[in-house]
Amino acid sequence: MADAFSRLGMAAALGTLLLAGAMSGCSSISTDHVDCNVVKLQTESGRTDSEIASAIGGSVNDVAKCHGPEKSGDKTSTDAIPSAY
Numbered sequence: 001m002a003d004a005f006s007r008l009g010m011a012a013a014l015g016t017l018l019l020a021g022a023m024s025g026c027s028s029i030s031t032d033h034v035d036c037n038v039v040k041l042q043t044e045s046g047r048t049d050s051e052i053a054s055a056i057g058g059s060v061n062d063v064a065k066c067h068g069p070e071k072s073g074d075k076t077s078t079d080a081i082p083s084a085y
Contacts, residue, residue, distance in 0.1 A: 034058040036066035043067075 034056060042052045049063045056063075 034062040034066060039063050039066040 038056060039052055042055070047055075049060050052058075053060045053063045
């Protein structure tokens with residue numbers, strides 16, 4: 001009888017792990033994330049936000065968010081010049 005409960009416990013644990021893995025895997029497939037480096041390159045080549053969104057499968061709003069201030073460590077050459085304020 002104890003062996004049956006042990007197997008049931010193992011099956012429940014395995015099922016829980018599979019369910020948790022499936023849930024975390026599905027969230028990583030989400031299309032909410034837009035690669036801003038791709039957007040920057042596409043913008044520099046003259047494409048509009050709607051063209052970029054269509055090409056990468058994202059929304060125009062997500063593409064537009066990439067036009068804000070840079071959040072990475074990348075700096076432009078003008079950032080090295082101190083302001084005169």
